[in-house]
Amino acid sequence: MYWLSVLIFLPVLGALWIGVIGRNKTDFTRWAALAVTSTELLIALGLWWNAAPNAEGYYYLMRVPWIPAMGIQFLLGMDGISLLLVLLTALLGPVAVLVSWHAIKQNWSAFAALLLATQTGIMGVFLSLDLVLFYVFWELMLVPMYFLIGLWGHERRLYAAYKFFLFTLTGSLLMLIAILGLYFIHGEQTGIYTFDYFELLQINLPGKTELWLMLGFFVAFAVKIPLFPIHSWLPDAHTEAPTAGSIFLAGLLLKTGAYGLLRFCLPLFPEASLDFAPIGMTLGVIGILYGALLALVQEDMKRLIAYSSISHLGFVVFGIYAWNQEGLNGAVLLMLAHGVTTGAMFAMIGMLQERSGTRLLTQLGGLLSPLPRLASLLLLFTLSAMSMPGLANFIGEFLVLAGVFQISAGFAFAGALGIITGVVYLLWMYQRAMLGEITVQRLWTDLNRRETVLLGALALAVLWLGLYPAPFLDNLQIPVTALIEAKNAVPTGSINALR
Amino acid sequence: MNQWLWLIPGTPLLGSLVIALLGGLLRREHIAVLACLAAAAAFLVVLLAWLAGAASQPLQQTLYTWVAVGDWRPMFGFMLDRLALVMVSIVSGVGLLVHLYSVSFMAEETDQRRYYFFLNLFLAGMLLLVLADNLLLLYLGWELVGLCSYALIGFWYRDPVCSNAGRKAFIVTRIGDTALALGIFLLFSQFHELSLSALLTDAAAQWEKGSALATVATLLILGGAVGKSAQLPLQVWLPDAMAGPSPVSALMHAATMVTAGVYLIARTHPLFELAPQTQWLVAAIGALTIVYGASAALAQIDFKKVLAYSTISQIGYMFLALGCGAYALALFHLTTHAFFKALLFLSAGAVIQASRDEHDINKLGKIGHHPPLARWTFLAGAASLAGVPVVTAGFYSKDAILATAWSAPAGPLLWTFAAFGALLTAIYIFRVYLIVFHGAAPQTSTLSLPYPMSVPLLILALLSIISGFIELPEGWPGPHLWSPWFEEELGLATFPSLTITYMLQLIAALLPFIGMGLACVLIRRERANQPLPLANFLRCGWNFDAFYQATLARPYYALARGLRGIVETLLIEGALTRITCGLLAFATFCRKGVEYNVLEVSISRLVATLRFAYTLLGTTQNGVLSRYALVISTGAVFFLGYWLW
Amino acid sequence: MIPLSHSLAIAALLFVLGLAVVLLRRELLFILIGLEVMLNGVALTATAAGQYWGNADGQVLVIMLMTVTAAEVAVALILVWLAFDHYRAARVEALTQLREETERRTS
Amino acid sequence: MHSADLINLLPYLLPATGGLVILILSIWPKRVSTRFLSTTALTFLLLGATATLLWQVPGAVGSLLVIDEISRIFTLFFMLGAAAIMLLSFGYAPIRNELHEEYLSLILFATSGMALLVSSNNLVSAFVGLEMLAVPLYALIAWQPTRYGAIEGGIKYAVLASFAAAFFLYGVALAYASGGTLDLAELNTIASSASLLPVAITLILIGIGFKVALAPFHMWAPDIYQAAPSPITALFASLSKAATLVFLIRLLCLQLPLIWEALLPLLWGIALISMIVGNLLALHQQNLKRLLAYSSVAHLGYILVALSAGNSAGRDAAIYYAVTLAIMNLGVFAVIVAFTRRDQDRENLTDYRGLGRRYPVLGIGMGICLLALAGLPPTAGFMAKLFAFGAAIEAGNVILAIVAVINTALAFFYYLRVIGVLFSEEETAVGTSLTAQGPLMVIIIAMILVIGLGIFPQWLLGLLEPP
Amino acid sequence: MYEFIFYCSSVVAVVAAGAILVVRQPVHAVLYLIVSLLALALLFFLLGAPLLAAFQVMLYAGAIMVLFLFMMMVMNLRIERNRSLRNRSLLRPASWGGIALLALLLWLILLLLFSRSSFNEIDSITVIGPTAVGNALFGPYLMMVEAAAILLLAALVAALYLSQRGKR
Structure with missing residues (x-):
């Protein structure tokens, strides 16, 4: 199915196009980038429209030999989970372009090229089913993101960029080791040396080895998610990145970690993952509460949302390791919801910063009256972020907690505390920014047409996800069932390496 | 009539949507009229439901599958039995009257659009809550009214008293809501079902009277009811909520929203009887x-x-x-x-x-x-x-x-x-x-x-x-x-x-x-x-506020004691703010203690170590040729020595 | 008859002495002389081994060694002379412009 | 000697003949323009490259040289590489006026030395090849002796290389003492019985370790990198290293597998030290050329990670790595050459501020090459690391692989720093206008190869497979 | 007798080499080296390599050492103005001792390694004369002779260039 590779390579070709001929033609590059990302979105929607599962539950598969000597293929596949995340990626593309329209003052062509390159990397991560290919895209998305942060970021951008890069890189390199280990063990067992995901699923690993390999993958994903205590790159990166960068970071890059858990950690190492589940859930709950707590004491709005992302992604991990229908469905849905919601919130903070010149809550206040449109839309997204029923995050968090509750009521209770704290910090943020007396008198301009359309679209997405998530959840039926089957296939009384 | 049931919450919702999206094009008075019309339409539909015989035969409507997870597919569905009928009558009736009253009462306000948007939305949420045929949908309505309450208490947002009161109301009720949510999770984990009718029959069939699960489930539901209905011990938010406009107090904090807890318990009374x-x-x-x-x-x-x-x-x-x-x-x-x-x-x-x-x-x-x-x-x-x-x-x-x-x-x-x-x-x-x-x-x-x-x-x-x-x-x-x-x-x-x-x-x-x-x-x-x-x-x-301060805030306070600078910021009025502040102090502790002192410092330690190693190695690279040769020879000695070993 | 191991030991001693000269002396000329001594040790090894195995390869190796050494020494000596010309010194301490500057590093 | 032998000899002869021809041309009574000399040199190199294609593999030239896939690829590669070095030299401002016939002929002699080295099947020929590569380099480092550190660099390299050559030769002599032969194939037959042979090979390893700058024999590298004119540094960093490394691979993997097995722990240790030392020293380095020297040390460490696996995957990985490392280094130095000021190199990182923004092709080229050095997919550097670490894991050297991986992550830090400087907003004074075409060509070709070999590594791997 | 001469000349070669370690004047060092080389030439002769012995005397002691001495002369012209060529002092005893120890260690290691491999006793000396060497050189090693020639040429070119350009 060649459309998958179109999905991946369209942005990078667009990036080349823009990068080569777009110098000093700001207007042209803007529209070109918008055109490319919109085409991408249309293709993604078309793929969604035509999606029909095959025997393995994959809607589309594409298999081309790449490096036959090593058993590396160009193997792309899209099942329900990747479809949803691809949709999210495609949606956030135009959003990021539109948000940067006037916010990026210099070197628009390079910026657009990097943005598109990042999108390619992320698309690749969500689509590749060959482990080396996956790793290639996994690393590939780092570099343009590094430059987005490092070149267009705010005050401490270089520090943040380094931190971002080194944290994620160290993790992913360990994953590389694990991938290679998997490859050779599989090769020794079966005589077929391949990185093919479907082949590797058949592998049967001894307990300790499985655990170590799983940890190799897990560390890479945990850094991306990010889980406590390896989250410390995230607030810096989010804060210093330009708005579009933050949108991609929070909306998409964090999802790649969770996606990795779902796609690789659980099915490849079911036994080890099952043993690891309590720890995974503990890390999740720590993330939920810790992120919420720290969000409470942030002055910088972007930093606040960054910590809230830690909290929300904690829920995702929570759901993943609950490993049942509700938990997994909820985790994926929450990923989507968080992508849209947080993307929108970062976009709005960017707009706010363009208008007020600051993101500090101490310097904002009372903006509801001069900026009613912005304020009310921000309220909508804030509510979504604190999982207001009817809005995007709710169903996800609800399902996650419902899933977790079946595993352990205590964990569910702790997670529910996270919802309460979520309300506390988000409302407080909203109050400090939008309510009260206006602190700065200046000529405020409310959202213009571009921004309204952009945020309106995201608001629609938020409402759709909240009110009618069934079309999205339908896609998850097959992959989630497969995951649960993988769990059920684990022999009872297997070695509990961790306990 | 069955297929028109959605109009009951739908008309106020439509009203609120129109106000939100097109309100900018309308004049102030017209917004009020529009909102009243929406409320009146809802009331009218309720009256029609009476006429259509809802009093004798429960009405039901299913709009669409809301969530589809495995074999569990909660619907977006409504059920109008007698209990709900009475409730919707009160809600839409009183709601209509309050809308009318607001036309004059709020005539001077500039921000009519926001007011009526939330008022209509509240009506929609409340009607949704009452009409919901499953707990998930009920929870949606439940939260929606909480939100509107928050927004309308804080209607005069420029006054910090108002916005604080709104926030307090939201957070306190949210505590109750979370209990309710946990209760829902419990029921779900037991019966894999959230539809009210099925749930109640299942519960009656599977649970013994007085069983522990039933007790826990009802206690959690009670938690939600207590929060929303401002009963002991979660009543603290209601007096503060009076900061909002009087019609809002009349509608939400007297007639309808606060009685949602009562409705909830009445609705799930078979559980309570267990x-x-x-x-x-x-x-x-x-x-x-x-x-x-x-x-x-x-x-x-x-x-x-x-x-x-x-x-x-x-x-x-x-x-x-x-x-x-x-x-x-x-x-x-x-x-x-x-x-x-x-x-x-x-x-x-x-x-x-x-x-x-x-x-x-x-x-x-x-x-x-x-x-x-x-x-x-x-x-x-x-x-x-x-x-x-x-x-x-x-x-x-x-x-x-x-x-x-x-x-x-x-x-x-x-x-x-x-x-x-x-x-x-x-x-x-x-x-x-x-x-x-x-x-x-x-x-x-x-x-x-x-x-x-x-x-x-x-x-x-x-x-x-x-x-x-x-x-x-x-x-x-x-x-x-x-x-x-x-x-x-x-x-x-x-x-x-x-x-x-x-x-x-x-x-x-x-x-x-x-x-x-x-x-x-x-x-x-x-x-x-x-x-x-x-x-x-x-x-x-x-002195409930003070009491909460003593019992909940103090532990956090103790945590924060080491952080003198932050303690000052703790002294803000109000119990919940106290709790928040306790959390805040803890969070600040985390930020200073964990984020900076542990994580950042460990990173910088690492960096310093690497730099030290660099300096150490760099000084050996002193440019003297003999030194280089010496290192080579030493390496040679070691490598040859390997063969002895 | 001289056992091979004796020749090898003597050769090794020569090699090591040359090595010591290279390491100890700080004058470039001495260092070059030390290198010659080391190579002599090698030459002795090769010759003795050639004798032991009874073929000419060892001697070929030594001849190559001599040729190559001649080439190397020629260039090296020119360079030493240039150094003396430029730095007015032929000691290794004088040749430390190129080095790691850890102390003066900024940032 | 048959005519086939003569054809086989051509690739060795052509560069050397080229050197001679140039020398003769220079004593021609009529003055010959530099352009003509350069063209001649390039022609001979390209002829040599073409001649390698005529090779029938496997084959032999006399009894000393073998011709197989590896020697064919690398000989071709060295010819083209030397041509690239010449192109760089033409664009290198500080010595542009010093480009005499001697320079060109020395490079040609060195090239034939490399060609000898990679196909030697005999320790003597290896030694001669090694020296043929080294001796011209002494002079090339010190080219234009008035430059900063030129003479010092020349002396340091001359003395230390002779020192290392003494070790190498001692090893050769001991190998001869242990087996009575200098032929590698014959040595292999007695490898199991001769207890002195591993010691001899260890000494040879020390000599080679010096040439390719493995820790702890690496200390010359930064000084010489800094001292030499940038094109010559490029020669060091890419061709000279690759040639020596290929000989090491031939020695251990192809000819003396038993000894290879015995040496694995040593290789393991060298790999570990090299990676760590190289990266640590590069970490805070402000001088770009020194930084690249240290990074090369680390890269050789990664190659030894592959070699210490002791399996065929490790061998292939090492070969692949050697080629790609050479290309990447060539690319980076091409940019350094292109950015030189009229009289001297830009050495400090601060001198590169913002240049990537102003000259995007050069900037992007250097960025890609640096990222490839760092090991980022989909470049060749990543594939090389993948193969290398894969080989290590296959052999069960998981700890080494993990150390390598952590080192790789560490290495990103300094590569990214360079790129960050290159694209930073402040700009340094540009100095000259960059009009040199040679470096531009080299960087573009390197860029294409780095990405092409990264995406399609089987291009290279396939060539190595015996048909 | 044969052994006696052998060991005597070995001792001479070694002692002369050792003397280089401690002498102060470069000229002395060169002279000691020549002594060592000549002693070595004798050893070569004794080991049945007369051609090598001759080469050693002619090439090494003759040509290369003359190169050294010539260089020294050139430099000595300026030694009056510049004292740096004089060996002021040896290194500090600590590093001196350290390096000596290292060298000793290396030697001991090598000896131990040699002692591990058992070499047969050889009964008599077989002289491998110029013919055999010549056959080898111009037989299988012909390529290398040519290569060495090119190498020498390269060195010549390099030396010439440097000596021309090096003038200040």
């Missing part, structure tokens, strides 16, 4: 709250806060009835309370607005302007609240609850609380009435109210007087329409024997009059500057 301990706890909470609210109301000086505590106390009656298994009576009181409390708030609002937003009852008494209509309707509401026998609706509903409480476990005790509460009720409401309307202010005010305000007041006054007549007390001749109509759905209340009933009725009938007398005494003492003992304690709502 858990007698919880049910008794419901009754006990109700009884305690009655006294708590009434006593706190006794010492208030803010006009609306009196009514707020009164609401807390009155909902206590409903909880008492629920706890005693008299669900229909709880609903009865809910209905009459909706009328008279809305009336009280609306007329109080009229007075307050006429007196340039003066809330202090003493000042209102001295210099306030009292539109005559407001005065008389307030009196009607007060009488109904106090339960003046025979002529008011409040008498009938409250009397029945008192009677049924007697026959519950530990009945006389409950009854005593309830009766004492009734006495206090009479005292505080007449105290307020007398202070405000019989103070030094010119009594012959001729201020007249505009029609949008006066018509709702009159209708509500009428209803608070006559709505009781549909069900006369046990043992009296006359119509007994209410309880039997509900028998199928909610069962019948039990009453003590007829003689005791008569006794109790007599006492109950006397209480208002005693109360009136005591109120006069109280006022005289107050005017002589001899306030009630414990007045301050009562005024602060039994």
Whole structure:
């Protein structure tokens, strides 16, 4: 199915196009980038429209030999989970372009090229089913993101960029080791040396080895998610990145970690993952509460949302390791919801910063009256972020907690505390920014047409996800069932390496 | 009619959407009219539902599959049975009246669009809550009304008092909501089903009476109900919520939203019947709250806060009835309370607005302007609240609850609380009435109210007087329409024997009059500057705020003690703010302690180590050729030495 | 007859002595001389081994060694001379412009 | 000697003949223009490259040289690489006026030395090849002796290389003593019995370790990198290293597998030290050329990670790595050459501020090459690391692989720093206008190869497979 | 007798080499080296390599050492103005001792390694004369002779260039 590779390579070709001929033609590059990302979105929607599962539950598969000597293929596949995340990626593309329209003052062509390159990397991560290919895209998305942060970021951008890069890189390199280990063990067992995901699923690993390999993958994903205590790159990166960068970071890059858990950690190492589940859930709950707590004491709005992302992604991990229908469905849905919601919130903070010149809550206040449109839309997204029923995050968090509750009521209770704290910090943020007396008198301009359309679209997405998530959840039926089957296939009384 | 059910919440929702999206194009007055039309449409649909026979045959509609997870597919579906029918009637009726009232009351406000958007949205949410046929949808409505409450309490957002109050309300109710959510999770994990009808039959079939799971589940649901209905111990938000506009207080914090807890328990009563301990706890909470609210109301000086505590106390009656298994009576009181409390708030609002937003009852008494209509309707509401026998609706509903409480476990005790509460009720409401309307202010005010305000007041006054007549007390001749109509759905209340009933009725009938007398005494003492003992304690709502500070905030406080600089910032008013601040301190501790001192420092340590290693290695690279050769030779020695080993 | 190991030991001693000269002396000329001594050790090894195995390869190796050494020494000596010309010194301490500058590093 | 032998000899002869021809041309009574000399040199190199294609593999030239896939690829590669070095030299401002016939002929002699080295099957020929590569370099480092550190660099390299060559030769002599032969194939037959042979090979390893700058024999590298003119540094960093490394691979993997097995722990240790030392020293380095020197040390460490696996995957990985490392280094140095000021190199990182923004092709080229050095997919550097670490894991050297991986992550830090400087907003004074075409061509070809070999590594791997 | 001469000349070669370690004047060092080389030439002869012995005397002691001496002369012209060529002092005893120890260690290691491999005793000397060497050189090693020639040429070119350009 060649459309998958179109999905991946369209942005990078667009990036080349823009990068080569777009110098000093700001207007042209803007529209070109918008055109490319919109085409991408249309293709993604078309793929969604035509999606029909095959025997393995994959809607589309594409298999081309790449490096036959090593058993590396160009193997792309899209099942329900990747479809949803691809949709999210495609949606956030135009959003990021539109948000940067006037916010990026210099070197628009390079910026657009990097943005598109990042999108390619992320698309690749969500689509590749060959482990080396996956790793290639996994690393590939780092570099343009590094430059987005490092070149267009705010005050401490270089520090943040380094931190971002080194944290994620160290993790992913360990994953590389694990991938290679998997490859050779599989090769020794079966005589077929391949990185093919479907082949590797058949592998049967001894307990300790499985655990170590799983940890190799897990560390890479945990850094991306990010889980406590390896989250410390995230607030810096989010804060210093330009708005579009933050949108991609929070909306998409964090999802790649969770996606990795779902796609690789659980099915490849079911036994080890099952043993690891309590720890995974503990890390999740720590993330939920810790992120919420720290969000409470942030002055910088972007930093606040960054910590809230830690909290929300904690829920995702929570759901993943609950490993049942509700938990997994909820985790994926929450990923989507968080992508849209947080993307929108970062976009709005960017707009706010363009208008007020600051993101500090101490310097904002009372903006509801001069900026009613912005304020009310921000309220909508804030509510979504604190999982207001009817809005995007709710169903996800609800399902996650419902899933977790079946595993352990205590964990569910702790997670529910996270919802309460979520309300506390988000409302407080909203109050400090939008309510009260206006602190700065200046000529405020409310959202213009571009921004309204952009945020309106995201608001629609938020409402759709909240009110009618069934079309999205339908896609998850097959992959989630497969995951649960993988769990059920684990022999009872297997070695509990961790306990 | 089945397929039109969605119109009931749909019309106000549509109204709110139109206001939100197109409100910019409309003039202020038109927005108000639009909102009223939406509310009226909802009411109209409810009336049509009555006509279509919803009273005899429950209506149902399923819009679409909301969530599809595995084999669990909760629908976006509505169910209109008798319980829901009564609720939607009250909600849409009172809602319509309040909308009307708002047209005049809020005419001066600039931000009509926001106001009516949330008012309509609230109506939609409340109707959704009531109509929901599964717990998930109910939870949606539940949160939606909480949100609107938050937004409207903080309507005057420029005032930090208002926005703080809104936030407090949201957070406190959210605590209850989370309990409710956990309860839902528990039920879901047990039955894999959230549809109300299926859930209740399953529960009845699978759970033994008094089983631990049932108790826990009902306790969690009770948590949600307590939070939303402002019962002990989560009542702290309601008095603060009076910072919002009066129509909002009337609609949400008196008539409808706060009774959602009552509705929830009534709706899930089969579960509660499986858990007698919880049910008794419901009754006990109700009884305690009655006294708590009434006593706190006794010492208030803010006009609306009196009514707020009164609401807390009155909902206590409903909880008492629920706890005693008299669900229909709880609903009865809910209905009459909706009328008279809305009336009280609306007329109080009229007075307050006429007196340039003066809330202090003493000042209102001295210099306030009292539109005559407001005065008389307030009196009607007060009488109904106090339960003046025979002529008011409040008498009938409250009397029945008192009677049924007697026959519950530990009945006389409950009854005593309830009766004492009734006495206090009479005292505080007449105290307020007398202070405000019989103070030094010119009594012959001729201020007249505009029609949008006066018509709702009159209708509500009428209803608070006559709505009781549909069900006369046990043992009296006359119509007994209410309880039997509900028998199928909610069962019948039990009453003590007829003689005791008569006794109790007599006492109950006397209480208002005693109360009136005591109120006069109280006022005289107050005017002589001899306030009630414990007045301050009562005024602060039994110092609950302080109590929470001590029990919840202090542990966090201890955590934060090491961080001197932050401690200062902790000293902000209000209990929940205290808790928040406790969290805040802890969070700051985490930020300083963990984020910076541990994580950042470990990174910088690593960097320093690497740099040190670099320097160390770099100094060996001193440019002297012999040194290089030496290193090579040393390496050679080691490598050759390897072969010896 | 001389056992091979004796020749090897002597050769090794020569090699090591040359090594010591390279390491100890700080004059470039001495260092070059030391290198010659080391290579002599190698030459002795090769010759003795050639004798032991009875073929000419060892001697070929030594001849190559000599040729190459001649080439190397020629260039090296020119360079030493240039150094002396430019730095007025032929000691290794004088040739430390190129080095790691850890102390003066900024940032 | 048959005519086939003669054809086989051509690739060795052509560069050397080229050197001679140029020398002769220079004593021609009429003055010959530099352009003509350069063209001649390039022609001979390209002819040599073409001649390698005529090779029938497997084959031999006399008894000393073998011709197989590896020697064919690398000989071709060295010819083209030397041509690239010349192109760089033409664009290198500081010595542009010093480009005499000697320079060109020395490079040509060095090239034939490399060609000898990679196909030697005999220790003597290896030694001669090694020296043929080294001796011209002594002079090339010190080219234009008035430059900063030129003479010092020349002396340091001359002395230390002779020192290392002494070790190498000692090893050769001992190998001869242990087996009575200098032929590698014959040595292999006695490898199991001769206890002195591993020692001899260890000594040879020390000599080679010096040439390819493995820790702890690496200390010359930064100084010489800094001292030499940038094109010559490029020669060091890419071709010279690759040639020596290929000989090491041939020695251990192809000819003496038994000894290879015995040496694995040593290789393991060298790999570990090299990676760590190289990266640590590069970490805070402010001088770009020194930084690249240290990074090369680390890269050789990664190659030894592959070699210490002791399996065929490790061998292939090492070969692949050698080629790609050479290309990447060539690319980076091409940019350094292109950015030189009129009189001297830009050495400090601060001198590169903002140049990538101003000259995007050069900037992007250098960025890609640096990222490839760092090992980022989809460049060749990543594939090389993948193969290398894969080989290590296959052999069960998981700890080494993990150390390598952590080192890789560490290495990103300094590569990214360079890129960050290159694209930073402040700009340094540009100095000259960059008009040199040679470096531009080299960087573009390197860029294409780095990405092409990264995406399609089987291009190279396939060539190595015996048909 | 044969052994005696062998060991004597070994001792001479070693002692002369050792003397280089401690002498102060470069000229002395060169002279000691020549002594060592000549002793070595004798050893070569004794080991049955007369051609090598001759080469050693002619090439090494003759040509290369003359190169050294010539260079020294050139430099000595300026030694009066510049004292840096003089060996002021040896290194500090600590590093001196350290390096000596290292060298000793290396030697001991090598000896131990040699002692591990068992070499057969050889009964008599077989002289591998110029013919054999020549056959080898111009037989299989012909390529290398040519290569060495090119190498020498390269060195010549390099030396010439540097000596021309090096003039200040």
